Amino acid sequence: MSREQQELRLARAALSRLFEPSDAVGLALASVVGPRDALRIARREIGVGTAVHCRLIEALGIPDGSRRPLEDGLARWAPRLRDLAPERDLASLDRLGGRLVIPESADWPEALDDLQQAAPLCLWVRGRHDIPPSARLAALVGSRDSTPYGSSVTADMTAGLTTRGYTVVSGGAYGIDAQAHRAALATTGGGSHVSTIAILACGIDRYYPAGNEELLRVIADDGVLISEVPPGSSPTRWRFLQRNRLIAALSAVTVVVEARWRSGALNTAHHAAGLGRPVGAVPGSVQSINSAGCHRLLRDGTAVCVTDAADVVELAGPFGTEPLGDRARADAAPVLDHDGLTVPDLLLLDGLPVRASTTVDKLSVVAGLSPREVISGLARLELAGLAIRAGGGWRRERR
Amino acid sequence: MSREQQELRLARAALSRLFEPSDAVGLALASVVGPRDALRIARREIGVGTAVHCRLIEALGIPDGSRRPLEDGLARWAPRLRDLAPERDLASLDRLGGRLVIPESADWPEALDDLQQAAPLCLWVRGRHDIPPSARLAALVGSRDSTPYGSSVTADMTAGLTTRGYTVVSGGAYGIDAQAHRAALATTGGGSHVSTIAILACGIDRYYPAGNEELLRVIADDGVLISEVPPGSSPTRWRFLQRNRLIAALSAVTVVVEARWRSGALNTAHHAAGLGRPVGAVPGSVQSINSAGCHRLLRDGTAVCVTDAADVVELAGPFGTEPLGDRARADAAPVLDHDGLTVPDLLLLDGLPVRASTTVDKLSVVAGLSPREVISGLARLELAGLAIRAGGGWRRERR
Numbered sequence: 001m002s003r004e005q006q007e008l009r010l011a012r013a014a015l016s017r018l019f020e021p022s023d024a025v026g027l028a029l030a031s032v033v034g035p036r037d038a039l040r041i042a043r044r045e046i047g048v049g050t051a052v053h054c055r056l057i058e059a060l061g062i063p064d065g066s067r068r069p070l071e072d073g074l075a076r077w078a079p080r081l082r083d084l085a086p087e088r089d090l091a092s093l094d095r096l097g098g099r100l101v102i103p104e105s106a107d108w109p110e111a112l113d114d115l116q117q118a119a120p121l122c123l124w125v126r127g128r129h130d131i132p133p134s135a136r137l138a139a140l141v142g143s144r145d146s147t148p149y150g151s152s153v154t155a156d157m158t159a160g161l162t163t164r165g166y167t168v169v170s171g172g173a174y175g176i177d178a179q180a181h182r183a184a185l186a187t188t189g190g191g192s193h194v195s196t197i198a199i200l201a202c203g204i205d206r207y208y209p210a211g212n213e214e215l216l217r218v219i220a221d222d223g224v225l226i227s228e229v230p231p232g233s234s235p236t237r238w239r240f241l242q243r244n245r246l247i248a249a250l251s252a253v254t255v256v257v258e259a260r261w262r263s264g265a266l267n268t269a270h271h272a273a274g275l276g277r278p279v280g281a282v283p284g285s286v287q288s289i290n291s292a293g294c295h296r297l298l299r300d301g302t303a304v305c306v307t308d309a310a311d312v313v314e315l316a317g318p319f320g321t322e323p324l325g326d327r328a329r330a331d332a333a334p335v336l337d338h339d340g341l342t343v344p345d346l347l348l349l350d351g352l353p354v355r356a357s358t359t360v361d362k363l364s365v366v367a368g369l370s371p372r373e374v375i376s377g378l379a380r381l382e383l384a385g386l387a388i389r390a391g392g393g394w395r396r397e398r399r
Numbered sequence: 400m401s402r403e404q405q406e407l408r409l410a411r412a413a414l415s416r417l418f419e420p421s422d423a424v425g426l427a428l429a430s431v432v433g434p435r436d437a438l439r440i441a442r443r444e445i446g447v448g449t450a451v452h453c454r455l456i457e458a459l460g461i462p463d464g465s466r467r468p469l470e471d472g473l474a475r476w477a478p479r480l481r482d483l484a485p486e487r488d489l490a491s492l493d494r495l496g497g498r499l500v501i502p503e504s505a506d507w508p509e510a511l512d513d514l515q516q517a518a519p520l521c522l523w524v525r526g527r528h529d530i531p532p533s534a535r536l537a538a539l540v541g542s543r544d545s546t547p548y549g550s551s552v553t554a555d556m557t558a559g560l561t562t563r564g565y566t567v568v569s570g571g572a573y574g575i576d577a578q579a580h581r582a583a584l585a586t587t588g589g590g591s592h593v594s595t596i597a598i599l600a601c602g603i604d605r606y607y608p609a610g611n612e613e614l615l616r617v618i619a620d621d622g623v624l625i626s627e628v629p630p631g632s633s634p635t636r637w638r639f640l641q642r643n644r645l646i647a648a649l650s651a652v653t654v655v656v657e658a659r660w661r662s663g664a665l666n667t668a669h670h671a672a673g674l675g676r677p678v679g680a681v682p683g684s685v686q687s688i689n690s691a692g693c694h695r696l697l698r699d700g701t702a703v704c705v706t707d708a709a710d711v712v713e714l715a716g717p718f719g720t721e722p723l724g725d726r727a728r729a730d731a732a733p734v735l736d737h738d739g740l741t742v743p744d745l746l747l748l749d750g751l752p753v754r755a756s757t758t759v760d761k762l763s764v765v766a767g768l769s770p771r772e773v774i775s776g777l778a779r780l781e782l783a784g785l786a787i788r789a790g791g792g793w794r795r796e797r798r
Contacts, residue, residue: 078763
């Protein structure tokens, strides 16, 4: 690794501890002067000239030329300077077998750049696999208090996605998240294809929530654990909300399996929609409060209705050559006698008795067709195996 | 009734027996020359001049000047001329206590004119109530083989609609249709407000299907029975499909409660969508084949997701002053501690311990805020009853 790369890693690691996720001023500063100088400014080792100040104001989209945003930022970051030790954080990362992924390195997921000013400073990553291209990542998210229905749909959908080569992204929480991770790990059995990624609101060394510790340990091994906050960081409500933007930005599609009327999963869905990423919602019983959030997304047009993995794949876009969900189901639907008939032939078929036979004249009256139409129609239905001559007349034949 | 009105009634009654529903040539003829002359032409009492012929060709949108469509029509209608007896049909209607509603009379539902060339010739109607304005009509349709879930949702939705002053329109079939009619009749108990309308594919004197005879008798009394085909007519597949267009055109909104991947209810939904009428679909389990048709409508954008009567009313449009479904639910949702907080105050709230108290300096580090922001934020949280001074520091207070 070049000296510059090492300095950038160190600076980004440090800034990711100083700044809360999506700290607009901090991210704008890092983008305007680069992470190394941003760290020096945060440490008050160097000042900010007028030119940098102007570019910062412009990046933040603040109309007047007030100097407050940076002063506020410096005041906000100062209390954390005393304990700042990026070398120690990177050493912890090493001990965990993890790596720091930064925008300047080749393994940076470009999809995150769609977050623009809100793109994370770096990703703290554990797991022996690389992060697959976003086109292969499908996020499944939902309530912590999932129902048996939600768990069952999550398991089926996950299995369908992983067997089609997708990696299932989720948030490592109880309920739908945990079910998605578990089903993904179960499907691939730790093969070369990474089955699941958990994006955490806390450091990747913390197994939160405690009940998912065993699961998160397995993901750290066979899947990938990602966080934008350094090891040791606690999960806070703010970090959960910001973590959701990473799930949405990293994945080609975000699916909400079960969610209450108010649920963090809806926040993830709205992040995805805001980024122009397709969003799916799984319908459920209107009597289940755990589907109310999904129905809300369907109703307000944020999400498209998805019922299985094929629907999700179709929504995810160009990767893969799966048959369309709808087409597959249409192929599976039974062919009915009247499929493909013209209107006169349909009227005629409806008029044909199943048991006793009838005459052309009677069929004319019943079907409302001329005798000529009846005769030619009977010939077509006979060819199609739907009409049969019987007792000097005609009756219906079941195909 | 004027002599002209009587003649028009007689002509339209006769044509509704000669022509199958939506017979394009027949309807165009009646529209170009009027129903009385159309009947004379069908009876070959008068011929068709070039001017009429041209207008007919134009009305049918046929590019070349071929005379075939009318000849085909005449040949199609001829077999039924022998038994044509509109006076007898109108006398049967009288005995049933019914009435013929024609476009020339004041009680014609104007909404049917949206069908343009496919508008019915007349409506054969039973029931002591007038047909309410379309803005108050909501169609609930669905599978004949409904599930307990579908029946329960239909009953709830119907009760919610009828108590809000809506009349529930359906097709008199088994399953969802029957449940909608029954629930509507049960809610209003035969008061002045007509609770339900059944639009049939057969004559209004025939109780089809047989298992719904008792129900249809009650609707003929306390609700309204409508058909475009004369008394005695059998239900055929074609008439079912065409009947669906009447349900869609008459109602302000059409809701599919349960439907398989292929279902007649989808046909009704597509008629409604084709007319620019709003369409709703009730979501259900993705594991239920009886909801697959609803999910199909949601997925392809034909229908909007509706979960209760409030959603349907919102979709139906301007009639009524009900609160929006979503707004009502948002009002009912619990207020959470962090609702309405600014980001710094949210960060601060997350950082406040629930049990032991903490200091401003520690809060600065934990929350990533400057001491000044912490102090002013604590004052706001204290005012909101979310923070409390304790032991020389601060801790969180549950609201």
